Amino acid sequence: MMDENGISGLSAEQVAARQKQGLVNGTEEIKTKTVGQIIHTNLITPFNILNAILAGLILMVGSYKNLLFMGVIISNTLIGIVQEIKAKKTIDRLKLIAAPKAHVLRDGAKQDIPVSDLVLDDIMVLASGNQICADCIVVQGECEVNEALITGEADLVAKKAGDRLLSGSFIGSGSCLAKVEHIGAENYASKITQSAKYLKKPNSEIMTWINKIIKYIGFSIIPIGLLLFYKQLYLSGQPFNRAVVSTVAALIGMIPEGLVLLTSVVLAVSVLRLAHHKALVQDLYSIETLARVDTLCLDKTGTITEGTMQMDAIVPLCDISRQETEDAVAALVNAVNDDNPTANALKALDRNPPPWKCAATVAFSSARKWSGASFHETGSFVLGAGEFILKEGFEKIRQVVEKYSSQGQRVLLLAHSESPLGKGDLPADISPLALILLSDKIRKNAKKTLEYFSAQGVDIKVISGDNPVTVANIAKKAGLRDAGNYVDATTLKSYEEIKTAAVSFSVFGRVTPQQKLDLVKALKEQNRTVAMTGDGVNDVLALKESDCSIAMASGSDASKTVSQVVLLDSDFASMPRIVNEGRRSINNLQRSASLFLVKAMFSAIIAVLFIFFTCDYPFQPIQFTLINAVTIGYPSFILALEPNRERIHGKFIVNVIKKALPGALTMVLNIVLLVFISGYLNFTPEQISTMAVIITGYTGLMTLFKVCMPFNLKHAALFSSMSAAFILALIFFKPLFAVVGLTLPMVLVLVPMLIVATSLMTAILHMVEKVIMKKIGS
Template identity: 60%
Template sequence: MDSLDRRQGLSSEQVAQRVRDGLSNADEGIKTKTEKQIILENTFTFFNILNFVLALFVLLVGSFKNLLFLGVIFSNIIIGSFQGIRAKRTIDKLSLISAPKASVLRDGKLQTIPVSGIVMNDVLHLSTGQQICADAIVLEGEAEVNESLITGESDPVLKRAGDELLSGSFIVSGSCYAEVEHVGRENYANRIANGAKYVKRTNSEILHSLDFIVKTLGFTLVPIGILLFCKQFFLLHDTIREAVVSTVAAILGMIPEGLILLTSVVFAVSVLRLSRYKTLVQDLYCTESLARVDVLCLDKTGTITEGTMQVDELHPLTGYTEEDMTAPLEALVQVLTDDNPTYNAVKAYFPGGSDWKAAATVPFSSARKWSGAYFGERGTYVMGAGEFILGERFGALREHTEEYAARGERVLLLAHSAKPFLENKVLPDDIEPVGFILISDKIRTEAPQTLRYFAEQGVTLKVISGDNAVTVSNIAQKAGLPHAENYCDATTLHTDEEIAGAIEQYSVFGRVTPQQKLKFVQALKDHGHAVAMTGDGVNDVLALKEADCSIAMASGSDAARTVSNLVLLDSNFASMPQVVKEGRRSINNLQRSASLFLQKTIYSTVLGVLFIFLSASYPFEPIQLTFISSITIGIPSFILALEPNNERISGSFLANVLKKSFPSALTMILGVLFLTLFKEPLNLTNPQVSTLSVIVAFAVGFMLMFKLCLPFNALRGALFGTMVAAFFVGYIGCMDLVSMVPLTAPMLFILIPLLIVSVVFMVQTNHFMEHFAERHTRRLLQSRFFQNHRRKRHEAAHKDRHAARRMRRRTEQPSRVRDGKRA
């Protein structure tokens, strides 16, 4: 654009042409899923489709009472969809970009337009406090820019004519006109964020264990179902209705549908509880991921620090006292109207007023690097950068300032002259230094306690920042970070091998680029660590997406919020311990409750296979299994799963569950086999066998529930007593509904000894499992089938990472050449 164009801006015709050419600033950032996508993802799962097919078979034979199991499926869909849509709407409300309007020069006049209305070559007018909404080149004027959300560097950067402004950064002071050089997806912020546009699979051991169980059963359900139906219909000559109902009952018993629902409910309750702590959970399973992490990567700004400055102390020079600095500083903050982080820190340190009257004031500017006032007889006082106030004379004080800087302090100089300002607001020649004002990033009040909590839990803490490594190290030491003195300047790391070695050796990293943050997280994961990452800027997006659990601050960039599993709505890191506690409660209680569900899955699967070869009908109907599941599994598991539980997580989820569920499942299998095999010698009819099998299932279920309730408290005692009473009420009052018959004397004669033997056998099997189950479970986890399942997960994750790298390579390519240089 020529100089005339720069004064006039674009014309209406030029704007319209650029819109037609697709050169407008339409949002190209990371989008949340649509509500339709969320509902479809929660509806069409392998588990749900399987149950819908079974329901169709039952519906076709007209056994409507046996469709009650669909309630679990619909509940699971509703919970997952509700949480996903709730999280999406909350994130959308946090705004796509902090500055929804932009001031542009068009047809020679300043106009206020939506950010999406900006086009290529628009001339923006930017002033203090505004966010830069498109990459631009400064045409005239100068301003200090905070690029922390983009680069991680919290120090303001001075921008003059010809300098580049990056979208997503903020004007700290000054004002300028700038010409837009990139729009939409070509903006720097969007090019980084686009590298995170890939699907990341949930890293949840519980979810993977359930997925393994369901898919394993999925391979066996179809052949078992077909063989069982054929046996009952063709060999035993049952009616088609009886054959279908029995087959569906066997298959339903094999599917832990209640466990899937319970898992969703437990994590959904965690979501609601965490909302009281201003924490938005976008992924139901991320609280488990956070509870399991052993490395937590922290961003300095917004996590350890508040993003504001504070005065640490006043350091008067020789010949002056602290009182000689206090009065002038109180007067300066009273009369100056500056608005930058260092001035605001001084103003907060001196909240009291002053009776000094200013005859003249000089506000802060990026060029001067100081501000001050002339107070008549009291002379002139200024504060700012020592190099700009004293010029060449500052050399005598440089050693002191470098010493403070090494401690992570920022140094302002207070200087005095008896003379007023010279012409054009030039400082008097005899200006003399009075003392230093030492300023640092303000550490969050709760940060030391939060860092101490994670350290006590055995979580290794890493601070990764774009700021100077020495400064970050000193701030981390003040906050109480363990081993904060071990710091590394990331500009010295050039290869992946150097990064992999450094991430294990050091605790604090400075001058880290967005790509290096990503490589740090990948290196930790390659070393076998479970990694959590906090961040708030576009520079954190790639690492946040890669981490096992990602946490963003609501005050940060929209891209960071969108890709993260957790969003701290009040941007308060103190909520993190509560999230960990919720994860522990969820995992530990789910491990206990899952034993109830897998007990039924194990005995139903084994019985389903055995009854293919036995010349007897399957003894259960779907309605009976619903009755058993509700009282011995469903209700107690939900109550037990919501109890407080802050114990540390130990062992494998699958190992812990199998150790508790296998003894009761084996007891149940032997009891049903006894009744089936000795049906004729014991003179039992099919309905009587079915009734006795249901009672045995209840008895075994109550024995397992008794064990899980130990040690008893008021809640568990009331739960156990209520469930036993519910069984008798259901049996006596709803006998026809649950397809059971009254107990006769011969039935009781068989039942009582059977129950006694079952108790003794289950106790002995439990003792056996305590000693040997862990070893057998490890063998299961090392089995070829389980390893193949795990390998497929790893291959899928590798494909995700490869897709992400391809996306990043595309977005990192120079998108446009301007004046012979990379834009």
């Protein structure tokens, strides 16, 4: 593994031998379900199990036509499985593209290999931004490691030869060569979490409320079913077969069987759509979160700017020639050997470093905001932010620095000391030599993107480690309206000051990684839904804390690892498309979910009422299948997948109940009224059932009419076709749906009841919107 030139890594023969022995890191686990798990989770659900039991009861009594509801259940399950498998394949393929690679030395040459191909004793080449994908030991070089994803501690930990690096952490500054010590399941991160990836619970209102709805219905459905069956069989004296069929009908109505499927399908379709636009969604529910975002924190570099820099000028601050300055810069850059936009811009000077012998180096870190190197012949040179290098002495050059910063330049200070550098500490006799002027390239479509978010009422915060004046100037050029409202984060000494500044300012300069984290926390404490974009190691903690994190594919491994969305083209201009896709999904889901809850609420209420009513339960499963098909099932999927860019307002459950409650209450009052009228007119059970189906279907179509507003050609066609299908089914398929022909007394009762239903719907809708929802706070 060693030659006279230093470390060369494993040979091809040694790699092959370890692979033969099984000493390989193993297949990198992609955090999506397997096909088997998808089939299992869609097939074995509480509602599917319950529906299967109900179908078994129907089979037992031989009422086969009432099994038609299982066709809907089976179709729903198949659609859910197919869509989720398609989304899984897309995510897996894109994750492989975006997955971090391991950089190794083999046969003396640097190679990029999949993390899964690492073998024991491989020599990894690690630099700032790289995530450590296997436990290893430093064999050459020095670095500082952020172990926050493993230990939760944000402070950088210095590592030198002989020190251990833990998988799941990442290089904050510096570079090193490290020998792989553990592989696969033996890695530290694997033993703790089975993965080196940070996972956090999705911030999803929809998931939370759908789970609550399932829980509430699950707890209530069995006792209601048992009580209703007992009443039908023993108190009403119905035959066993009819009691079973009517009880099953009541329970089927309570189950919103398509709601969970609809949510999965809509989000899966969104993932597929975004994949076509180069956005990898690593968490389905992050689409919802991003659609609700009201505050967007942008890292300047790589987001507003292209992430590349150019050197514009050198401004001497003492009696020093340009050649001496360039020699110092070339020597420092060569010694530290950082790989970041600033270092690359300085390397572009293409100047050979002087033959000085390096005694010590300190790599750049976001916390220090400077890098440095000590040389035996010339002392120490430091390059970075003037405020952090000179501290109180910065006041002497502040005016000239701010002059260039106000012109949009990024200003670095080159300073010198005769004393050697300590372990990350600056010597006391540091003195300024020159200012290095750099400039960022602003993305072409940054202005258009910022204007979009501003028009949508999203509060934008630009956060950067650069000079606040420079950042503000760049933000202004990029089109940020409130760019002049900036603050220097070095003046924010406490968390309370950060909390105040988070609301008051739009541009933040000289921000440390910890302050970025604190800013996101402070905004969330103000009940903001915060999205964070970033591409560097200094963004990781804030990305992890945000409600929705977006990374650039060109950024560091660590930023991609913790982010829920990765922009594969690293183009911030993709953000409006992602937000619009989220809004389409959530707005349409709210609209469609209300249709499911109309049926569930109505069915639960009348099931309880008919425990106490003396007459029989008026519905059969086949009748609910018809009503559900034309008022819920087909319309919900059509409405859920259409374009919708309307801004999201209010809470999911409040919006859904607001739309569902009028229809459900109208249906309940209709059936109660029908029961009382039928008691006086001596209608047969079949006639009562027929009128109940007509009134309930009519009210369901009224709810659909309300949901389809505002009408367009597509909505009009949907509503008309569903209404026609309902009418034709009642005319031509009477035996199938267990309805009978209308008699004159039935018509004389139905016509005024339909008019009353229309009036009730309007009155209840007004009451819900103006009274009940106002108290809840819509």
